[in-house]
Amino acid sequence: MSLSITDVRIFKLNNPKSKLLGFATITFNDVLVVEDWKIFNGSKGLFVASPSKKTDDTENPYRDTVKIIETEANQAMQKAVLSYWNGDSVSAQPSVKKQYEEQMGGGDPVVGDAIAWG
Secondary structure, three states, rough: EEEEEEEEEEEOOOOOOOOOOEEEEEOOOOOOOEEEEEEEEEEEEEEEEEEEEEEOOOOEEEEOOOOOOOHHHHHHHHHHHHHHHOOOOOOOOOHHHHHHHHHHHOOOOOOOOEEOOO
16 A cells, blocks of 8 residues: 555644744545644754654653654655645645634645655
8 A cells, every 4th residue: 555645734833932833734545644743944944843742751751653664755745744834735725724724723724735655
């Protein structure tokens, strides 16, 4: 089974106070939704970080909850999300935007087409 990104939604923070600029929700193969991918502005530019949760470990305070272990797949995900972030692949649909706003309490989602790898 090949893995495809069938939907990307971007939520930009209005006034980011740190390197965290926003979040992405990615749908794979129209059956799996993974929320809370983080979009950061790092020293080498924008990058997408895996969803994570806080732990009690002071040495490693956060633990990834989702990992893409194949390098090509991770690069494709990074490229897709950042493409939507930059507005290069935007096809926002009003009905999806309204649904997103209702679920997220506001914000401006960016919705994209399917991207496949594998």
